[in-house]
Amino acid sequence: MVKPSNYSFNSDNTETRPTEDFLVIRDLVKAYPTTNGSQSVILDGIDLTVQSDEYISIIGHSGCGKSTLLKIVAGLEQASSGQVTLEGKPISKPGAERMMVFQQYSLLPWLTVRENVRLAVDEVMPRLSKVEKREIVNEHLAMVNLIAAAEKYPDEISGGMKQRVGIARALAIRPKMLLMDEPFGALDALTRGKLQRQVLDIWEHHPQAVMMITHDVDEALFMSDRIVMMTNGPQAQIGEILKVPFAHPRDRAALRDDKRYYELRNHALAFLDRYFTQDD
Numbered sequence: 630m631v632k633p634s635n636y637s638f639n640s641d642n643t644e645t646r647p648t649e650d651f652l653v654i655r656d657l658v659k660a661y662p663t664t665n666g667s668q669s670v671i672l673d674g675i676d677l678t679v680q681s682d683e684y685i686s687i688i689g690h691s692g693c694g695k696s697t698l699l700k701i702v703a704g705l706e707q708a709s710s711g712q713v714t715l716e717g718k719p720i721s722k723p724g725a726e727r728m729m730v731f732q733q734y735s736l737l738p739w740l741t742v743r744e745n746v747r748l749a750v751d752e753v754m755p756r757l758s759k760v761e762k763r764e765i766v767n768e769h770l771a772m773v774n775l776i777a778a779a780e781k782y783p784d785e786i787s788g789g790m791k792q793r794v795g796i797a798r799a800l801a802i803r804p805k806m807l808l809m810d811e812p813f814g815a816l817d818a819l820t821r822g823k824l825q826r827q828v829l830d831i832w833e834h835h836p837q838a839v840m841m842i843t844h845d846v847d848e849a850l851f852m853s854d855r856i857v858m859m860t861n862g863p864q865a866q867i868g869e870i871l872k873v874p875f876a877h878p879r880d881r882a883a884l885r886d887d888k889r890y891y892e893l894r895n896h897a898l899a900f901l902d903r904y905f906t907q908d909d
């Protein structure tokens with residue numbers, strides 16, 4: 630008997646519940662009109678499936694279309710052709726089940742840390758009581774260690790703290806999917822390492838679908854289950870998908886003692902080297 634591909638089987642071959650694909654991207658093409666009236670094809674035939682508890686990283690050289698892909702999944706951009714579905718439904722616009730975290734923090738400067746998170750909760754969960762909303766805000770500020778800074782304004786806190794507010798705000802509305810565009814890119818190395826750990830801790834306790842763009846192979850290896858490696862644009866495609874075999878919870882020091890870590894790292898860097906261009 631041929632097993633249906635979306636069913637899993639226990640070792641005694643008894644059937645378990647079907648595992649539906651969560652996000653499905655099929656033959657996605659994105660083109661922008663050029664000034665001379667023709668089309669510039671940015672993404673050319675992207676196929677990718679992401680599970681509801683999977684952490685995916687996307688790496689590729691500058692300009693290959695990583696942000697464009699993420700924006701299409703967020704519903705901020707439309708595909709020129711192909712399909713993008715979430716739990717079987719086509720994505721055509723932004724929705725609270727998909728939250729985006731940008732490299733630049735995009736906080737409202739006239740609101741405190743607490744109010745920035747609260748505003749998102751108010752918008753997405755208007756029917757909750759004040760007490761319930763306060764609990765959700767506090768829970769998520771605590772997750773990223775921001776309770777002590779809750780009454781401060783964005784210009785009174787560091788870049789790392791601002792990014793934590795952005796992450797707390799995204800998580801507070803309990804999205805099914807987190808879309809992060811170089812979330813640690815603007816941070817110094819020490820803050821970056823700490824925040825990677827914090828985000829991974831949260832994800833390990835509350836797994837959800839994550840797509841994260843990064844330029845950092847070590848970050849991708851530390852955090853993700855698979856690394857989607859894109860070829861250069863224009864007409865970028867997925868060149869290869871690297872499966873990261875390390876179990877969660879992950880320990881950075883232990884990973885660096887594992888020789889597979891270096892094999893994967895070298896493999897990813899060799900991939901990027903093959904696509905190196907003078908523009909980078």
Ligand SMILES: Nc1ncnc2c1ncn2[C@@H]1O[C@H](COP(=O)(O)OP(=O)(O)OP(=O)(O)O)[C@@H](O)[C@H]1O
Nearest residue numbers: 661662671689690691692693694695696697698862
């Ligand atoms: N609105 C737009 N109109 C026309 N071209 C665009 C538009 N948005 C993006 N592009 C082009 O699409 C290509 C991919 O851009 P995108 O920002 O997705 O790349 P990226 O891989 O995220 O780059 P980086 O790593 O530098 O952030 C670029 O050549 C960019 O100029």
